């Protein structure tokens with residue numbers, strides 16, 4: 215947003231009054247209000263549409279004016295496409311290229327004066343762009359380009375001018391095309407998965423697709439669930455993570471009458487929310503925002519190349535000046551201008567990254583920007599979460615055991631009851647139980663609110679009593695319900711390698727549900743490939759029992775396993791590895807994996823993972839395929855190699871050409887051809903990118 219999209223009328227600490235012309239558009243105020251109110255520290259947003267005025271009250275302890283304005287700038291109110299991705303709009307035009315080719319073809323046929331006019335028409339846009347850059351941004355590559363082309367033309371070297379212009383234009387065109395292709399694909403891949411919503415209808419909680427919720431309806435959102443609509447809290451207290459919406463990965467507290475935005479994930483507590491905005495418009499904004507965030511991050515490599523490129527511009531100017539002072543030979547000066555190689559440096563790196571991102575995306579891996587790719591290439595240690603990552607995200611219920619014989623309850627009744635609670639949780643275990651009940655056509659059993667204690671289990675009031683389902687640790691140590699009497703049954707099931715859910719009421723143990731998790735078929739291959747790709751330490755952490763973790767560790771020849779890890783310990787384990795000097799990647803899927811995903815040098819989320827995991831991660835798999843992790847690493851290494859090669863080649867070759875030009879050994883045409891030839895070669899090399907050796911390419915839709 216340019217400065218004229220708003221004007222500060224009055225500013226005090228904690229209060230800001232602005233004039234925002236775009237408020238004139240209908241609906242603009244609402245979206246801006248949501249955007250601003252979703253930020254911690256904003257206390258009140260008042261909009262007067264007729265006066266185009268916006269008053270913001272905020273807590274200066276939490277938010278600075280600059281930060282607030284930055285937030286405001288992201289969302290230009292009024293235009294529906296305000297949050298559209300920059301640079302991803304239209305196809306790059308080929309008109310300049312066609313004009314170039316035509317000019318070059320016509321030139322020999324024209325009389326001399328007409329040649330001058332044609333050349334001027336052809337290179338005009340470069341000259342204007344150069345002047346514009348000089349005025350607004352200072353001495354940049356565009357200025358040198360204009361100088362080189364302009365100097366050639368003004369000295370009557372019309373062919374040199376036109377050929378140079380053509381080569382420069384071709385480079386730009388290629389760059390824009392890659393940029394666009396990959397932006398489009400990324401945008402499609404980032405579209406959030408449809409969410410489900412629990413709404414109150416006729417006094418009952420029913421689950422419906424998030425996009426069917428109507429304005430004014432009351433929703434109930436529990437731990438781990440994504441808030442499907444924009445709304446106002448009517449009851450409850452909760453911590454909400456808005457990473458997927460604002461990119462800020464810190465949970466914030468929400469209670470009545472605060473607003474919540476679609477796409478936030480509830481991490482703790484429970485809320486009743488009145489839907490105030492539903493459907494398309496709630497999601498478009500967050501998707502666009504999310505993508506912008508991902509695409510905007512520039513990597514260290516790129517920053518380095520940019521800096522070097524900017525310095526080169528001065529070096530070139532200086533050399534040209536010196537040459538002129540010493541030799542008074544304008545031809546040499548012209549040759550020097552034409553060799554400036556900052557453009558190859560500047561174009562090569564982002565193009566290679568974009569092409570790498572594109573490659574990765576077509577292999578089912580969404581990498582959020584060049585920086586993430588760079589870090590993926592830099593790790594030497596990879597930590598895997600077990601459930602849903604090394605094992606299939608789908609588990610299978612194998613046994614349902616009724617422990618309390620006096621109750622006369624059947625296995626089916628037990629399963630139906632547990633499934634009715636698990637329906638409200640988001641864990642691979644709960645999904646498996648729900649699925650098992652569905653297969654057996656079991657009826658839903660009515661119950662009160664379900665409490666979900668992350669990494670422990672669920673509980674709720676039923677007509678009879680309070681029911682608790684979860685890990686043995688949860689039931690025994692938190693609830694004081696002991697299963698010691700049933701040790702034999704439990705031991706037998708565990709020996710079979712099964713995972714157990716413990717079911718109890720406040721009166722004592724009721725039953726067990728045994729589940730089998732199977733190792734992914736591609737787990738072993740993936741780990742072997744990762745080792746071959748330079749990851750020399752493979753670690754697994756799991757909330758499951760130590761014995762189970764160890765036996766899996768042996769099967770997969772992992773370097774280390776940690777069982778019975780509490781969620782908050784996951785991030786700590788990663789930090790410990792980092793203190794040993796390791797560069798650590800983490801692959802996970804759960805809502806409790808968020809901190810570990812953020813703590814790691816690079817966080818990778820599985821495709822079926824919780825929304826929060828996908829939001830916190832730097833890399834998200836888009837297919838449920840573990841091998842994609844190895845593909846991604848291969849692509850990252852390949853891309854970094856391409857960038858290095860390009861960098862060395864650019865610097866080496868062009869330094870040679872530059873020396874030739876300084877000595878006066880190269881004519882301007884020769885140096886333009888050599889130089890631009892190198893630039894094009896660099897671009898093409900970058901564009902071809904790093905393809906993983908074999909494997910099917912996933913054909914993109916559309």
Ligand SMILES: Nc1ncnc2c1ncn2[C@@H]1O[C@H](COP(=O)(O)OP(=O)(O)OP(=O)(O)O)[C@@H](O)[C@H]1O
Pocket residue numbers: 599600601602636639640641643644668669670671672683684685686714715755756757758779780781804806
């Ligand atoms: N929704 C749930 N319902 C019942 N029990 C649960 C639920 N969520 C977690 N638990 C219990 O808490 C334990 C720890 O959960 P957590 O998600 O930390 O680890 P995990 O399932 O073993 O997976 P991972 O290997 O990914 O760490 C689970 O093994 C399970 O017994």
Ligand SMILES: [Zn+2]
Pocket residue numbers: 670687688692
């Ligand atoms: Zn505990």
